């Protein structure tokens with residue numbers, strides 16, 4: 711007895727929490743999960759942005775709630791998970807997407823910037839995964855965790871000058887593999903997306919400084935990412951179509967990480 715491919719990718723009846731879901735990649739990921747049938751809880755710090763993002767998804771018929779929280783604060787991470795359990799009843803899919811960066815040469819890099827980046831990009835995803843697993847995934851014997859890493863976590867860089875960011879994303883890569891190893895027996899898959907260059911508030915400065923065309927030319931596919939490019943990989947990791955995939959890091963980068971530049 712096999713399952714029809716549409717059913718394998720269908721998320722009807724499932725729930726998803728998307729951190730950093732108010733804009734950029736998180737909003738694209740939330741839209742993909744919602745369009746596939748999941749009920750969504752968005753979280754980020756700014757209420758106005760969350761309201762706008764939720765309205766954008768609701769217009770498409772996606773059942774969307776939101777809660778404002780700073781994920782770099784451990785107590786607020788727990789509050790997000792408590793809210794998710796109250797509003798959604800269960801969490802089937804957790805997308806650890808909220809992330810930040812800071813630019814400075816390594817020799818001048820401020821300690822508070824290092825801590826800020828690491829506490830959001832690494833510590834918060836550990837805390838969110840732990841809280842969601844304890845509250846919902848382990849008791850139910852199933853769950854999907856999708857971490858948003860970056861191709862910046864796969865290799866070093868001599869030009870980015872974002873030492874904490876690159877370090878944090880490499881940590882996300884091995885956090886993903888290790889958690890997959892520990893939580894596979896609970897029926898929880900843990901995978902990561904490693905996006906290349908996508909236009910967002912985070913990359914606006916780089917796009918202006920380096921130039922859209924230069925960045926596009928670095929990719930074998932000769933363009934940067936668009937508003938649909940993460941949707942397919944997200945749905946694969948979130949749905950029954952990916953039920954035998956865990957501990958994997960999937961670059962969605964137009965081929966940048968596959969070639970020597």
Ligand SMILES: NC(=O)c1ccc[n+]([C@@H]2O[C@H](COP(=O)([O-])OP(=O)(O)OC[C@H]3O[C@@H](n4cnc5c(N)ncnc54)[C@H](OP(=O)(O)O)[C@@H]3O)[C@@H](O)[C@H]2O)c1
Pocket residue numbers: 729730731732733734735736753754755756759779780781782807808809810830858859860861904905906907908909910911912913
């Ligand atoms: N864009 C790219 O090319 C690219 C490439 C590789 C990886 N990524 C990764 O993709 C993820 C999303 O990035 P993006 O490009 O979409 O950036 P973005 O447009 O700056 O979005 C970041 C999201 O995270 C939220 N956020 C920031 N700090 C937070 C905090 N302390 N607590 C809770 N939420 C917080 C932001 O909302 P508030 O500011 O309101 O909190 C926003 O919703 C990040 O992990 C990033 O590292 C991006």
